[in-house]
Amino acid sequence: MSSHVSNHAKNSTHWMSRLLVMPSVSMLLLWMIIPLAMTLYFSTIQYNLLYPEDNAFVGFENYSYFIEDPGFWPGISNTLILVGSVLLITVVLGTLISVLVNTPFWGQGIVRILLISPFFIMPTVNALVWKNLLLHPVSGVFAHVWRFFGAEPVDWFAQYPLFSIIMIVSWQWLPFAILLLMTALQSLDQEQQEAARLDGAGIWSIFYHLTLPHLARPITVVIMIETIFLLSLFAEIFTTTGGGPGYETTNLAYLIYDQALLQYDVGMASAGGVVAVVLANIAAFFLIRAVGKSLTDHK
Amino acid sequence: MHLTLRHQKQLKTLVIGALAWGIALLLFFPIFWMLLTSFKTEIEAFSTPPSFLFTPTLENYLTINERSDYFHFAWNSVVVSVLSTLLGMLVAVPAAYSMAFFETKRTKSTLLWMLSTKMLPPVGVLVPIYLLVKDAGLLDTKAALIVIYTLINLPIMVWMIYTYFKEIPKDILEAARMDGATLLQEVTSVLLPMSKGGLASTILLSLILCWNEAFWSLNLTSSEAAPLTALVASYSSPEGLFWAKLSAVSTLACAPIIIIGWFSQKQLVRGLSFGAVK
Numbered sequence: 001m002s003s004h005v006s007n008h009a010k011n012s013t014h015w016m017s018r019l020l021v022m023p024s025v026s027m028l029l030l031w032m033i034i035p036l037a038m039t040l041y042f043s044t045i046q047y048n049l050l051y052p053e054d055n056a057f058v059g060f061e062n063y064s065y066f067i068e069d070p071g072f073w074p075g076i077s078n079t080l081i082l083v084g085s086v087l088l089i090t091v092v093l094g095t096l097i098s099v100l101v102n103t104p105f106w107g108q109g110i111v112r113i114l115l116i117s118p119f120f121i122m123p124t125v126n127a128l129v130w131k132n133l134l135l136h137p138v139s140g141v142f143a144h145v146w147r148f149f150g151a152e153p154v155d156w157f158a159q160y161p162l163f164s165i166i167m168i169v170s171w172q173w174l175p176f177a178i179l180l181l182m183t184a185l186q187s188l189d190q191e192q193q194e195a196a197r198l199d200g201a202g203i204w205s206i207f208y209h210l211t212l213p214h215l216a217r218p219i220t221v222v223i224m225i226e227t228i229f230l231l232s233l234f235a236e237i238f239t240t241t242g243g244g245p246g247y248e249t250t251n252l253a254y255l256i257y258d259q260a261l262l263q264y265d266v267g268m269a270s271a272g273g274v275v276a277v278v279l280a281n282i283a284a285f286f287l288i289r290a291v292g293k294s295l296t297d298h299k
Numbered sequence: 300m301h302l303t304l305r306h307q308k309q310l311k312t313l314v315i316g317a318l319a320w321g322i323a324l325l326l327f328f329p330i331f332w333m334l335l336t337s338f339k340t341e342i343e344a345f346s347t348p349p350s351f352l353f354t355p356t357l358e359n360y361l362t363i364n365e366r367s368d369y370f371h372f373a374w375n376s377v378v379v380s381v382l383s384t385l386l387g388m389l390v391a392v393p394a395a396y397s398m399a400f401f402e403t404k405r406t407k408s409t410l411l412w413m414l415s416t417k418m419l420p421p422v423g424v425l426v427p428i429y430l431l432v433k434d435a436g437l438l439d440t441k442a443a444l445i446v447i448y449t450l451i452n453l454p455i456m457v458w459m460i461y462t463y464f465k466e467i468p469k470d471i472l473e474a475a476r477m478d479g480a481t482l483l484q485e486v487t488s489v490l491l492p493m494s495k496g497g498l499a500s501t502i503l504l505s506l507i508l509c510w511n512e513a514f515w516s517l518n519l520t521s522s523e524a525a526p527l528t529a530l531v532a533s534y535s536s537p538e539g540l541f542w543a544k545l546s547a548v549s550t551l552a553c554a555p556i557i558i559i560g561w562f563s564q565k566q567l568v569r570g571l572s573f574g575a576v577k
Contacts, residue, residue, distance in 0.1 A: 016482075017401035020393035024457055025409065027390065028416050031450045035424035035431070042426060097322060105316030113561050114323040117330055120560040122511040124531040125549040129333045131535075132542055139345045139542065141332060147347075175326065183568040232420040235513035235528070239535045256422040261518065266426050273423035284418035 036277070042270035049264035062271035066259075069268070074247035075255040076279075082166060082251055083230045087223060089170045094177025094222065099211060101178075102185045112182065119175035123235035130168040131157060131240045161241050161249045169236055173229075177222045184218040185211070224287050231280055252276050330557075337546035344542035359547035366544075367530060369551060376526040376552075379441050380509035383448035387505055388498070390449070391456040396490070398457075399464035400472060410461065413454040421451075421514050432519055441524045444516060448509045455508075456501050463497025464490070500566035503559060507567075510556050527552040 043063065046056045066072060101111055118126070134141045135156040143153035156164040188211065196206050232253045237243060243250035243258060250258070256276060260269030336344050338355035363369050398406045428447070429438075437443040467490065475489045491498070513528040520529055531552050534545045560567065 014401065017397035017403070020397035021409070023390045024394035024413070024453060027450060028413060028453060032416050032419060035427040036419075038427035038430070039424055097319075100315060100322070101319045103312070103315050105312050105319060107316070107320065111319050111323040113564070114327040116560070116564060117327055117557055120507065120511075120557045121330065121553050122528050122531065122556070123513045124517075124528050124535075125333075125553055128531060128535055128545055129329055129549055132545060133332055133336055134329055139347065139349075141328075141349065144347065144349050171326070171329070179564065179568055183565070228417050231418075232422060232514070234422070235517065235532070238517065239532055253420060253422040257425065257518075260426050260429075269426055273420075273426065276420045277423040280418045280420050280423070281415075284415050287418075 039270045039273045039277075042266050043274050045267055047266040047270075049266060058267070062267040063275075066268050066271040066275065069255070069259075071243075071247045071250050071255045071258070075250050075252045078162060078247075078249065079231065079251040079253075079279075081162065082169070082233060083227060085166045086170050086173055086230055087226055089166070090174045090177040090226065091219060091222060093174055094181050095212075095215060095219070097174075098178050098182035098185055099207065101182055102188075115182075116175045116179045118172055119179060121172065123172070124239050126168055126172050127236045127239035130164075130171070135164060157241055158245065161245060165236060165240065165249050168240070169230070169233065172236075173226055176226070180218045180222055181215055184215055188214050227283060227287060231283065232276075252279070330553075333546045333549055335546075336543055337550045339543050339546075341541070341543045344546070359543045360551070363544055363548050363551070367533070367548075369530070369548070372525060372527050372530040373551070375441060375520075375524055376510055376528075379444045379448065379524075379526055380506050382441075383445045383452070383509050384502055384505040386445065386449045387452055387456050388502065391453060391460055391501075392498075394457050395460035395464055396486070398461050399467075400469060410458065413457055417451070417454045425518060428515075429518065439520045439523045439525075443519055444524060444526070447515050447519070448512060451512075451515075452505050452508055456505055459501045459504070460494075460497065463494045463501075466497075467493050496566060500563065503563050503567060507556055507560065 044057060044059060046054060046058050046061075048054070097115065101108065101115070105111075121129075132140070137143055137153050137155035137158075140153075140156075142156070146153045154160070193206055193210055196210060201209070233251060234253045234257065237249055237251065237254050238257075241249040243254045247255075252272070253276070256269050256272040259265050259272060335351075337359055338357070339350065339353055340356055340358065343350045343353050398410065432438055432443045435443075471493070472485060472489060475485050480488070510526075511528065513532070516526050516528045517532055520526070531549055534541065534548060
């Protein structure tokens with residue numbers, strides 16, 4: 001009797017467990033497959049929203065147009081430079097700052113709150129506040145500071161457009177790295193550190209042999225999450241430079257948006273979309289392998 | 300000797316403290332400046348050198364509300380964020396429950412696959428989604444945003460809740476089951492109370508992500524369903540002096556989330572790091 005019940009229960013739980021996962025999996029599956037299939041299809045036909053009737057099959061023509069587009073290589077390199085620089089800046093500074101605020105000092109709690117705040121600012125606000133209140137060549141705070149020291153104010157978004165974007169995006173994501181890393185540091189074994197110090201280990205050796213290995217996992221998570229969001233960075237560019245001047249701040253995401261919604265060329269934009277998806281998958285392959293391993297193995 | 304050592308230590312703490320405060324104030328300055336500017340008149344906001352001493356005015360906040368009906372956009376943000384979070388929880392909790400407690404051979408690959416859908420760049424599917432939404436007559440509706448936000452946040456939500464459920468010892472659930480608890484009892488009286496914190500942090504993160512989302516909201520809404528991100532973006536090409544008003548609208552758009560963030564930073568970290576940070 002009891003074995004019958006447990007067997008029955010086992011079957012029903014097995015069945016139910018599938019039923020419970022179903023909604024999530026099927027929703028995500030649809031979300032992935034339908035648009036992707038459509039993008040793939042659009043990428044092989046002629047499709048301009050201005051002439052929607054004319055939909056001839058064109059094979060790979062859209063792809064060759066997209067790759068020959070003057071914005072293509074700038075788009076690729078800007079995407080890589082953006083993601084790479086912001087990752088580097090946020091991880092390095094994030095690690096140093098979280099180590100710094102890990103030692104007790106007066107007002108530690110407030111300092112932590114101030115440090116993490118920019119992360120909660122919405123991208124459009126970030127972009128507009130930096131563009132108009134801080135980096136504006138006439139009335140921006142930076143211009144005031146420059147003038148105070150007798151220097152000529154800089155028109156940041158015109159003279160150093162990509163650098164400016166990297167700066168404002170880093171400002172937003174640095175707090176994220178700090179938030180994760182400084183919390184991770186709180187669980188670092190203090191006694192071990194003390195023992196190492198008594199054994200004569202220097203600050204750098206402690207940092208390298210104890211702190212850094214302890215932060216390896218959270219740093220992987222920071223890199224993964226930031227990469228996800230940075231690869232498709234859009235709002236910050238949309239609200240500040242609009243991809244310009246020229247193609248200087250056009251990343252892949254913005255280039256595709258530009259072709260689809262501003263030039264109405266759905267075919268070419270879709271080819272761009274497929275390229276972006278392929279690139280993202282290459283990145284995802286390595287990231288997911290690294291991160292997925294470290295996250296699921298641990299338990 | 301003893302004294303100098305202590306002095307040395309005190310000096311070190313002082314230097315570290317000063318450095319940390321310096322960095323923190325520097326990073327926070329843009330937010331402080333935005334808040335300050337929002338209480339200035341447009342003339343003061345534009346003045347050179349910048350004015351620190353001025354009579355604060357609420358004029359900007361009033362003008363914004365008259366000119367662009369702040370509450371319309373704020374309401375859209377609230378509705379979209381809350382409903383999308385609810386919908387997400389409704390779908391994610393059962394999935395995470397099943398994955399955490401009835402693990403099969405495929406569970407891990409399913410989880411990784413879910414995460415990989417996050418890697419799909421939104422621009423890659425912008426056109427099809429735009430057309431689908433348009434064909435469904437859902438352009439510029441809150442419904443479209445709710446569904447899309449749920450879908451883009453779902454992988455992260457499932458992951459987070461999964462990590463929290465994993466921390467609950469299976470024995471406790473089994474014991475409850477042995478005592479004859481039904482599934483519903485098991486969930487409401489054991490599972491939910493034990494993972495309150497985790498679920499709360501998932502909800503918070505989802506709210507923040509929805510509130511700040513600025514790709515689909517900019518591309519799929521124009522006026523009727525436009526949330527605060529779109530309202531702020533509409534201030535990107537204004538006429539005349541507008542710094543103070545821009546600051547006021549930005550402050551209003553960000554204040555709720557910053558405050559939530561301050562109070563829940565510990566919870567958030569656990570969630571954001573998928574349990575890699577406790």
